[in-house]
Amino acid sequence: MPRAWRIGLALAALSAAALGLSLAFGSRAIAPLDLARVLFAPDGSVDAQIVQELRLPRALAAFGTGGLLAIAGALMQVLLRNPLADPYVMGASGGAAVGALGAMLLGAGGVLIQGGAFGGALASTGLVFMLARREFAGASLTDPGTGAPRLLLAGVMLAALWTALVTLLLTIAPEARIRGMLFWLAGDLSAGSGGAVAWAALIVITLAAWPLGRALNVVLRGPIAAQALGVRVQGVRRLLFVLASLATAVAVTTSGAVGFVGLVVPHALRLAIGNDQRVLLPACALAGGALLVLADTVARTVIAPQQLPVGLVTALLGVPSFLMLLLGRMR
Amino acid sequence: MNGVVLLDARELDLRVGARTLLSALTLQVRAGELWCLLGPNGSGKTTLLHTLAGLRAPALGSVSCLGLDVASAAPEQLARRRGLLTQSVHDSFSARALDVVLLGRHPHHDRWSFGDSDDDRRIALDALVAVDAAALAARDVTTLSGGERQRVALAALLAQQVPLMLLDEPTAHLDLKHQIGLLEHLHVWVQQGERAAVLALHDLNLAARFATHALLLAPDGRASTGPVDDVMTDAALAAAFDHPLHRQRVDSRWIYLPG
Numbered sequence: 219m220p221r222a223w224r225i226g227l228a229l230a231a232l233s234a235a236a237l238g239l240s241l242a243f244g245s246r247a248i249a250p251l252d253l254a255r256v257l258f259a260p261d262g263s264v265d266a267q268i269v270q271e272l273r274l275p276r277a278l279a280a281f282g283t284g285g286l287l288a289i290a291g292a293l294m295q296v297l298l299r300n301p302l303a304d305p306y307v308m309g310a311s312g313g314a315a316v317g318a319l320g321a322m323l324l325g326a327g328g329v330l331i332q333g334g335a336f337g338g339a340l341a342s343t344g345l346v347f348m349l350a351r352r353e354f355a356g357a358s359l360t361d362p363g364t365g366a367p368r369l370l371l372a373g374v375m376l377a378a379l380w381t382a383l384v385t386l387l388l389t390i391a392p393e394a395r396i397r398g399m400l401f402w403l404a405g406d407l408s409a410g411s412g413g414a415v416a417w418a419a420l421i422v423i424t425l426a427a428w429p430l431g432r433a434l435n436v437v438l439r440g441p442i443a444a445q446a447l448g449v450r451v452q453g454v455r456r457l458l459f460v461l462a463s464l465a466t467a468v469a470v471t472t473s474g475a476v477g478f479v480g481l482v483v484p485h486a487l488r489l490a491i492g493n494d495q496r497v498l499l500p501a502c503a504l505a506g507g508a509l510l511v512l513a514d515t516v517a518r519t520v521i522a523p524q525q526l527p528v529g530l531v532t533a534l535l536g537v538p539s540f541l542m543l544l545l546g547r548m549r
Numbered sequence: 550m551n552g553v554v555l556l557d558a559r560e561l562d563l564r565v566g567a568r569t570l571l572s573a574l575t576l577q578v579r580a581g582e583l584w585c586l587l588g589p590n591g592s593g594k595t596t597l598l599h600t601l602a603g604l605r606a607p608a609l610g611s612v613s614c615l616g617l618d619v620a621s622a623a624p625e626q627l628a629r630r631r632g633l634l635t636q637s638v639h640d641s642f643s644a645r646a647l648d649v650v651l652l653g654r655h656p657h658h659d660r661w662s663f664g665d666s667d668d669d670r671r672i673a674l675d676a677l678v679a680v681d682a683a684a685l686a687a688r689d690v691t692t693l694s695g696g697e698r699q700r701v702a703l704a705a706l707l708a709q710q711v712p713l714m715l716l717d718e719p720t721a722h723l724d725l726k727h728q729i730g731l732l733e734h735l736h737v738w739v740q741q742g743e744r745a746a747v748l749a750l751h752d753l754n755l756a757a758r759f760a761t762h763a764l765l766l767a768p769d770g771r772a773s774t775g776p777v778d779d780v781m782t783d784a785a786l787a788a789a790f791d792h793p794l795h796r797q798r799v800d801s802r803w804i805y806l807p808g
Contacts, residue, residue: 299641429661436655438642443635445604447709448628448656493642496663 222497229504233281236508240277240515241269245522280407280514280528281507282416283473284483288506289423290465291480292499296434297458298369301485301543305339305466306477306536308373312380313342314470319387319399331402332471339467342380346373347459402474404527407514419468423461424503430454431496438493476529478536479506485539552580553615555713555745556601556631561610563596570596572770574610578713578762580743583735585756585777587749588766589790594749595636597766598715601747602633614713628656631713632706636721638698640691646701647686650676653708669708676707681730695722703731714738716748720755728752732759753805757781757796765789778803 241257242248248256248265256266257274287305294303305311317338321331349372384403391399427434433454437444445451469476483506484498491497510528513535517526556578563571570593578584586594599605601612603619612619614630632653650673651665677683680700685693690701699722706714714735720728735746736759747764750756756763756777763780765773767789773780781803787794793808 301641429663432655432658432663435648436652438644439649439652440635440638442599442604443633443638445624446602446628446633446635447652448623448625450624488643492648493644494648 222500225491225497225501226504229501229508233504233508233511236511236515237277237281240280240511241273243515244268244273244518275413276407276514277511279413279416279472280510282413282420283407283469283476284479284510284513285420285503285507286416286423286465286469286472287476287479287510288483288502289420289427289499290462290469292484292495292502293427293458293462293465294480295484296438296495297455297462299438299440300367300370301488302481302540303370303373304478304481304540305462305469306475307377307481307540308343308346308370309375309377309380310339310343310463310466311470311475311477312377312384313345314339314467315403315475316380316383316387317341318402318470318474319384319391322395322399322402323387323391325395335471335474336467339470340463342376343459343463343466346376349376401527404474404529407473407528413472416468416472419465420503420507423465424500426457427461427499428496430457431494431499434458434495434499435493438495473510474527474529476510476532478532478540479510481543482532482536482539483509485543552582552745553743554579555743556612556614556747558601558612559610561600561612562608563593563600564608565593565596569608569770571766571772574772574774576764576774578745578747580712580745581739582745582761583739583759584745584747584762584764585750585760586747586764586766587753587756587781587786587789589768592766592768592789594766595717598633598717598747598749602631602715603627604633625656628709628711630711631715632709632711634702634706634714634716634719636717637695638702640698643689643691645686646682646688646690646693646704647673647677649690649701650704650708653705656709672710673704673708676704677701679707679734680704681727696724696727699723700727700731712742712744714744714746714748716746718749718751720750720752728755735759753781753786753794757803757805781805 242250242253246268248269252265253269256263256269260266260270291304294305294308295301314335315338317334318331321334346369388396388399433449436447436449437451437454441451483502487498487501487505491501513531514528517528517531520526554577558574558576561571561574562569586597588594596605600607603612603622606620614627617626617630619627651669654665654669654672674686677686680703682697682700682704685697685701690698693701703719719731723731732755738744739746760777762775763777765780765785773785783795794805795808796803796805
C-alpha cells in the first residue's frame with residue numbers, strides 16, 4: 219500500500235519538523251546548527267540546559283498527548299459513528315479535571331493528582347457508556363444509527379455536570395492553590411512529565427488499533443451491516459471503548475484538559491486523505507502529536523516570557539471546527 | 550425443481566417483546582429460487598430476514614445456511630455464505646462509492662490481511678457496472694440520492710459474492726427503470742450456479758413477475774409459503790393486508806389490483 223506509506227512518511231517528516239521548531243523557539247531562540255549540537259552533544263551551556271531539561275521533555279510530552287487525543291477522538295468517532303465525538307466533548311477531560319482538582323484541593327502531590335485525573339477520566343467514560351448501555355451491551359444490534367446521538371448527548375450533559383463540580387472546587391479552594399488548578403484546567407504542559415508514559419501508551423494503542431482498520435471501516439456502515447459482513451461488532455466495540463478510554467486517560471493525566479485535538483485532527487485528515495481507518499489511525503497519531511507540539515510552541519512564544527495554557531490555543535482552533543462540522547451536517 | 554438447499558429454517562418462532570410475529574415457520578430455499586417476502590407493515594419481514602441471516606436469535610427453532618447452523622457459526626464463515634442488504638444505511642462520513650463497495654470484500658480477507666487486492670477492485674468495479682452505477686464509483690456516498698445509495702449498497706452485496714442473498718426492500722428509493730433492472734438482474738443471477746435470493750417487497754406486481762416463490766406473513770403469525778402463484782391468491786393477500794384486492798390475467802401474467 220504505497221499511498222499509506224507516503225502519507226505516513228510525510229507526516230513523520232512534519233512531526234520531526236514540529237519537534238525541531240518547538241526546540242528552537244521560545245523565550246530564547248536557538249539557531250538550527252546550535253540546536254543540533256546541544257541536542258545530540260550536550261555541552262553544559264545554557265542553550266543545552268534549556269533544550270535538554272526544559273524544551274525536549276515538554277515537546278515529547280506534548281507530542282505523546284496530542285497523538286493520544288487524536289487517536290482517542292478517531293476511535294470514539296468510529297464507535298459512535300459520529301464525527302463530533304471527542305474525549306473533551308464526551309466529558310472525559312471534565313471527569314479527569316474533577317479528579318485532579320479534587321486531589322489538588324486535598325493538598326495531594328504529583329502522583330496523586332495524576333491518579334485522580336486518570337481515575338476521573340476512566341470513571342467519566344465508563345459512566346457515559348453505562349448511561350447508554352442499551353446500545354452497547356448485550357447482543358442487541360438493532361437500532362442502527364439512533365443510539366450514537368444519544369450517547370453523544372449523554373457525554374455533553376456529563377461534561378456540563380463536571381464543569382459545575384469544577385466551579386464548586388474552585389470556589390472552595392484556598393487562594394494559593396487556585397493558579398495551579400486554573401493552569402491544569404486549561405491544559406498544562408509546563409510540568410513536562412509523563413512523556414515516556416504517553417509515548418508508550420501512544421505506541422501500544424496505535425499498534426493495537428491499526429490491525430482493526432479494515433473491520434472499523436466496515437463498522438462505520440452500521441452494526442447490522444457490519445455483523446452481516448462477518449465483523450464481531452460487540453467485541454470490536456468493546457475494544458474500541460477500552461482503547462479510547464485508556465488513550466484519553468493517559469493524555470489528560472499527562473497534560474491536563476487539552477480540548478478538541480481529537481476533533482480537529484481526524485476531521486482535517488479525513489478531508490485531506492479520506493476516511494480509510496487503515497491510513498487514518500496512524501496518521502492521527504503523528505498529526506495529533508505534531509499539532510499539539512506546534513500549539514504548545516505558539517502558547518510559549520506569543521506573549522513570551524509569559525506562557526499561555528496550550529488548551530487555550532487548541533480551543534481557539536477546535537471550537538470553530540466543531541461548529542463548522544455541526545453546521546455542515548445540518549445543511 | 551430440486552436444487553441444493555441453501556437455506557433451511559425449521560419450526561421458527563419469532564417474538565418481539567410479548568408479541569409473536571411468526572410461529573412454526575418451516576422454509577427451505579433451494580438453488581435457483583427467488584423468494585419474495587410479503588406482508589403488511591410491522592408483520593416482521595425485517596425481523597425474519599435478520600433471523601435468517603443469523604443476526605438475531607429466534608425464540609424457537611433453527612436456521613441453517615448451506616448446512617451451517619447460523620446460531621453457532623463464526624460470523625466470518627457465515628459472511629462468505631449469505632449477504633444481507635439492510636434498509637437504508639445512514640452515512641455520517643464521506644467515502645468514495647467504490648470504497649463502500651470494496652467493504653463487501655471484507656469476509657474474503659483473513660484477519661491480518663491489510664490492503665485490497667487488484668482482484669477485489671475488479672470485482673467491486675464489475676459489481677458497480679452490474680447495478681448501472683459505474684459512473685458513481687468516485688462519488689462521495691454522502692452526496693448520492695437515496696436510489697443511487699441503494700444501488701451502491703447492492704453493488705457491495707454483489708461484491709460479497711455469496712450464494713445466498715437476503716435483501717430488505719431492495720427496490721425502495723429506486724426509480725421504475727432501476728426497480729425492473731435490479732429484479733431482472735437478480736432473476737438471472739439466481740439461475741447461474743447454486744444461488745438463491747430472498748427479498749422483502751412491497752410491490753405485488755413486481756413480486757408476481759419476478760419471484761419463483763413467495764412467503765406471505767399474515768397478522769396472526771401464520772405464514773404461507775410456496776410457489777408464487779399458489780401463495781399470492783386474492784383471498785390470501787386481501788386477508789393478510791386487510792384490504793380488498795383482486796388479480797386478473799393480462800398477457801399470461803397476474804396483475805394485482807387493490808380495491
